[in-house]
Amino acid sequence: MPELPEVEVTRRGLLPHVVGRRIAEVVVRHRGLRWPVEPDLESQLAGRVIARIERRGKYLLLECVRPDGEAPGWLLIHLGMTGTLRVLPQAPPPGTHDHLDLVLAEPEGAGDALPGAATSLVLRFRDPRRFGAVLWSLLDESKLPTHPLLSKLGIEPFDPRFDGAWLYRLGRGRSAAIKTVLLAGDIVVGVGNIYASESLFAAGIRPTTPAGRLSLARCERLAEAVRDTLARAIERGGSTLRDFVGSDGSSGYFQLDCAVYDRAGHPCRVCGTTIRQIVQGQRSTFYCPSCQR
Incomplete structure (x- = not known):
């Protein structure tokens, strides 16, 4: 399932072309x-220019504007479990x-913008x-975070x-396992199944540890590990386990x-200890019983 690194890899791949x-x-x-x-998506989008591509969690956000500057809107795209977006x-x-398909042509006067x-x-x-999902929204940028699919994201x-x-404060009082919370x-x-385990x-940290029992020091190590893991995954083009490829058709290699x-x-x-596998919330979790306490 495409997670944050795969979606970010897709976004970056689209930028110079779209x-x-x-x-x-x-x-x-x-x-x-x-x-x-939406039944009128074709008429809503035709003639608009893709001005920006942003990402929020696992959603790609394409700002689509009219040449006259009126009625800007956003195309929200979620890759689901097996989706890809190719140029x-x-x-x-x-x-x-x-x-x-979005058939894309150069805007008038942009002949030198894309040599x-x-x-x-x-x-x-x-x-x-x-x-x-492919959804259209006419919310302006200031109100976009209130969209029902974006408003509850961390x-x-x-x-x-x-x-x-941040992790320590919001994890207080939570008895659920830290991997489930992530x-x-x-x-x-954006901390999907692969990246939570890694x-x-x-x-x-053992993935079954209740989130509320983590000390501030352990939360600091975990926050740093999350950022580092996701950054490395983006550099490696994400993870390709089944269907994911980037916008140019390239597979990811983080796996x-x-x-x-x-x-x-x-x-x-x-350490050489045998890696174990358990199931948490219907997802496979992998960990080292010696390195993770």
Whole structure:
């Protein structure tokens, strides 16, 4: 399932190709995603220019503006469990799971803004399991955080405010296991299953430890481990376990660096103890019983 690193890798891959492009046409082949695609999405987007691409948690946020500056809006895209967003130099015949295309042309007067770029590109959303989403919102930027899908998200892990004190304060009184709390996303977003296991290993914390029992010092180690783990994952192009590829079709390689994730039965790379696997909240958790206390 694409998590924060995979979504950020996708965002960065789209930036040089998509920003500044005009949406010439919208082709929707299947509206039955996690939430139905709006029936008027085609007319809402046609003619708009993609001004920016931001990320909030696992959501890509494309600011789409009209040339006259009126009625800006945001296209919210969630990759779900198996979604990808690819930039294609032309529109090849769609496959069974290619649900939506944005046909992108250069805006008028932008011939020198994208030197060497193709005149027309296709931004294609593919999602075999259809748990992803493509939603349109006319909220302005100041009100976008109030969107129902964004309003309850926790702090971004690279936000300067996210540190050990933040984890310690918001974790007080929580009896749930720290890995479960990390996955919940209301304290900090983007720490998916792979990255929670790896962060807890790096911090030396057993994933079953109640969040409310962590000391400030251990929370400080964990916050640092979360940031470092996610940053390294982004540098490695994310993790490709099944379907994920970046906007250019490249696979991620962070899974090759994992210390514990999906290594049950193998020796710990640090101490040699056999890595164990348990299930927490219907998710597999991997840890070293010696390194993580």
